[in-house]
Amino acid sequence: MNGLNSPLRKEAVLDAVASAIRTIEAERAGLDLLVHTLAGPTGLAFHRCVAAVLAGKGRVIVTGIGKSGHVGRKIAATLASTGTPAYFVHPGEASHGDLGMIQTDDVILALSWSGETAELAPVVAYATRFSVALYAVTSDEGSALARAADGAMILPKAAEACPNGLAPTTSTTMQMALGDALAVALLEARGFTAREFGLLHPGGRLGAGLKLxxxxxxxxxxxxxxxxxxxxxxxxxxxxxxxxxxxxxxxxxxxxxxxxxxxxxxxxxxxxxxxxxxxxxxxxxxxxxxxxxxxxxxxxxxxxxxxxxxxxxxxxxxxxxxxxxxxxxxxxx
The missing domain is CATH 3.10.580.10 (CBS-domain)
Structure with a gap:
């Protein structure tokens, strides 16, 4: 007796699936809270961020460290692929010369769950000194990042899917969803077409499907x-x-x-x-x-x-x- 025919194996599979369902349900609950949050001040900050990007002549500079940084890289890639010039600046490298990548016409999107990430301090100080638009995605409206930002999109303090409440799971899902929402709002505001999308995605099956x-x-x-x-x-x-x-x-x-x-x-x-x-x-x-x-x-x-x-x-x-x-x-x- 081996594989999935083993009673022990079947029990383990059921446990794993149950765990997966709990994780997804926890993250879905976080997204539901995020939707409700957008009806308040977070929605206003989101609108201001969209307006700033549309009015600006520069790019969107996405920054963050740790899991927020990984999410930030994805957000920057999604923005760039949907018609909003964007790139990611690592906050650790920023204080070693990469601040030169940020121009006064840019809009900075900084991600930090706590809003107190020390590595973001040079980016925040640079934005303040040179009047670069700064928008924050954080869970603490009283944090240093939220106070320094031109607009703070406050994420609800939803429970992490991690049973220990430690590993970023629900929090990063909400960050990712808000980043996707930003990209789509900008795409729709610009009237970005499937043809334009195809020009930025010439490779693979997606690119082939966008041929005329x-x-x-x-x-x-x-x-x-x-x-x-x-x-x-x-x-x-x-x-x-x-x-x-x-x-x-x-x-x-x-x-x-x-x-x-x-x-x-x-x-x-x-x-x-x-x-x-x-x-x-x-x-x-x-x-x-x-x-x-x-x-x-x-x-x-x-x-x-x-x-x-x-x-x-x-x-x-x-x-x-x-x-x-x-x-x-x-x-x-």
Whole structure:
């Protein structure tokens, strides 16, 4: 008897899961308290911080030490990736020359649960001396950091998930959530688009999903086109030459009229009607997308419709063809 079949092992698994649930519930309780806190002075400080960043010409300088520092690095990365220039300055390095990274047009976001972190003192003093906007995230409104800040976002003193009440767990979750809230509020205020997001995330599946249909489609000479009235036998030629398993059918004005697929061809063969015209067997309302449609949206349309090709249309005219293989090639799926 071994692995999960052991009664002792099953008991240990149940204990571990129960512990996980307690941790998540404790952190969720902290987030609930944070939501209520935002209805008061913390919400006002949050608003002032957002306004200062939007009005400023510099960057957001995030700082903190210990677990707050790790959270701060993530907040800085999230801000930068969503259109708000930001970077992290380690408070220990700040007093050894890195204060030079902070400019008067910047906004400092300092994280400290106690608000009395000694390592932050040089950053706070520098902000005061050179009138750099300083916003604090702390749990103590009477702390030195909160008093020195232009606005203090006071986190509720929620119980840590750690049974000893020592390891930062609920507290760092609230810090992280507030940082995400700040990034999203700034993103929304700026009208930051998915296209802009894609420019900052060119790599990996996320970057691939943010590519546009026009970047992946087959257009111009590569687009298999025939006019209405073309016989099925004639349509087989571009269908075979372009190897998409279909041809796009247009009317006399060049507007999309339909899509003739290999499935339509098989049905025509079964009916022995190769001398008929594509109009009689084509799909008259094929699925279409605009050139600026995100690749991720195209994948969803293909999957929901159980199809492998989309016609890219602009001003009612087909300008390209997007195949599932194109999305596989760039790693969207």
């Amino acid at each position: 249909a026009r970047e992946l489609m087959h257009g111009g000479e590569a687009l298999p086109l025939v006019r209405k009235g073309t016989t099925i036998a004639e349509a087989i030629v571009p269908m075979s030459a372009k190897r998409f398993g279909c041809v796009v059918v247009v009317d006399e004005s060049g507007r999309l009229a339909g899509l003739f697929t290999d499935g339509d061809l098989r049905r025509a063969l079964a009916a022995k009607s190769l001398h008929g015209v594509v109009d009689s067997v084509m799909t008259k309302a094929p699925r279409t997308i605009a050139p600026d449609t995100l690749a991720a949206e195209a994948v969803e349309m293909m999957q929901s419709g159980s199809i492998t090709v989309l016609v890219v249309v602009e001003d009612e005219r087909p300008v390209g063809l997007l195949h599932l293989h194109d999305l596989l090639r760039v790693g969207v799926v």
